[in-house]
Amino acid sequence: MRLIKFTFILCVAILVTSSPLVSAQDIEKLSGMRFVQLVRGGLMYDNWPADLGVSVEGTHPAYPDIGQQKGPDTWRCKECHGWDYKGKAGAYSKGRHFTGIRGIRNYANHDPKSVVKILMNDTHNLKDKLTDNDFDALAMFVSYGQIDVDIYIDRKTKKSIGDASNGGRIYLSTCIKCHGADGKEMNMGDDSSPVYVGTAANDNPWETLHIIRWGHANTPMISLVFLGLKEQLDVLAFCQALPR
Ligand code: HEC
Ligand code: HEC
Known part of the structure; x- marks a missing residue:
């Protein structure tokens, strides 16, 4: 137990003192x-x-x-x-x-x-x-x-470099619960200009990536930051393939 505690403190100490800590x-x-x-x-x-x-x-x-x-x-x-x-x-x-x-x-x-x-x-x-x-x-x-989003999202086409089919595995087992398989279960805009997952991910991929990584403030939407960045980009690619 003490060893675990010591190791934990040591890890934190290393994190705190070494710079840059982590990429x-x-x-x-x-x-x-x-x-x-x-x-x-x-x-x-x-x-x-x-x-x-x-x-x-x-x-x-x-x-x-x-x-x-x-x-x-x-x-x-x-x-x-x-x-x-x-x-x-x-x-x-x-x-x-x-x-x-x-x-x-x-x-x-x-x-x-x-x-x-x-x-x-x-x-x-x-x-x-x-x-x-x-x-x-x-x-x-x-x-x-x-992160430097320009490495992962093309500035002109706004496309994620991720792999949509792998992203589908993640989306269709998590995000689906609230947004539906086609991303249209919830209208996040209004009646005159509806916003679905496919709309948001194509119009503002930087925002969508941010909320895929961290979750959505003050709503039940979960964070996928426990996954690697590659998988988060895969999810973004899948969202971009959903209907607007
Ligand atoms: C109303 C506008 C405004 C908001 C909101 C704001 N900032 Fe700033 N922030 C500034 C301005 C102005 C500067 C000075 C940079 C400049 O002169 O362009 C600055 C500078 C910074 C810098 C240093 C950037 C640099 O290269 O020098 C960081 C880091 C930063 N803000 C983080 C934050 C964070 C985190 C929040 C949210 C809690 C936040 N800011 C909210 C206006 C804002
Ligand atoms: C537990 C429910 C829940 C889950 C799971 C969930 N979301 Fe959300 N999501 C929400 C809610 C609630 C909002 C905010 C709706 C609003 O603003 O009207 C939201 C907002 C969004 C937005 C729009 C952001 C904006 O304001 O433009 C996108 C895009 C999105 N989610 C994508 C995803 C993706 C991708 C996943 C899977 C990684 C996911 N969501 C998982 C509930 C969820």
Whole structure:
């Protein structure tokens, strides 16, 4: 028992002291608390107020005038930094979600402590809204959860490099339960412009990959981060083959 405990502490110590700790591809090697934090961080990046069940008032003070969004959504990390983590260099380089703010890629594989410092600055305005644990979770995601999506999703065609038939094995045994075999069980848009799994995965593959990996904030949707990245990309490829 003591040996197990010692080994666990040693592993955590190695994780904490070695830098870069892990590449995004082998996050599954993270164990215990740090893994829990990492997964929470992924959900919080999507929508931390929803994940924490808190409400935020008005538009984020750092949301630029040039942007077209307003209200609570402007507090979501993804709104300023993008689903592809590339901000103004990625999908949000133009269009309704443009802000001119850079992404979070510079901080991949950086010490989470340096990320916490950024999140606690005046720009982010989160000091009185999040706990130390929340900051650590977000920092874990920024440091070790994010990936360079352009390696896996073609920027022009938006297609995943994954293998749809292998993805089907996973989708048809998990996702099917809520979304149906054709992805159309739930309409996630509205009557005039319905959004099904096939619609979402083709229109915004970066968002779909993010939620395949981390789950969907404040809904029962599960995370597939226990699988390898290859399998997550396979699921995305399968979703892209579903009817819109
Ligand atoms: C309202 C807009 C906004 C929101 C929401 C926001 N940020 Fe930022 N963030 C910024 C701005 C502005 C900067 C400074 C970068 C710049 O000048 O382009 C920044 C910088 C960063 C950086 C450093 C990037 C670099 O290369 O210097 C990280 C990491 C970061 N934010 C993470 C987050 C996380 C995690 C969240 C969610 C809790 C978040 N941000 C929410 C506006 C925002
Ligand atoms: C336990 C139920 C459940 C499971 C299992 C589930 N989902 Fe979901 N999913 C949801 C719910 C609920 C939503 C949010 C619906 C909404 O926003 O109206 C959602 C949203 C989505 C979206 C749309 C995101 C957006 O806002 O555009 C996609 C794409 C998606 N899921 C894909 C998947 C895939 C792929 C799997 C399997 C890895 C999966 N889901 C498993 C319940 C589930």
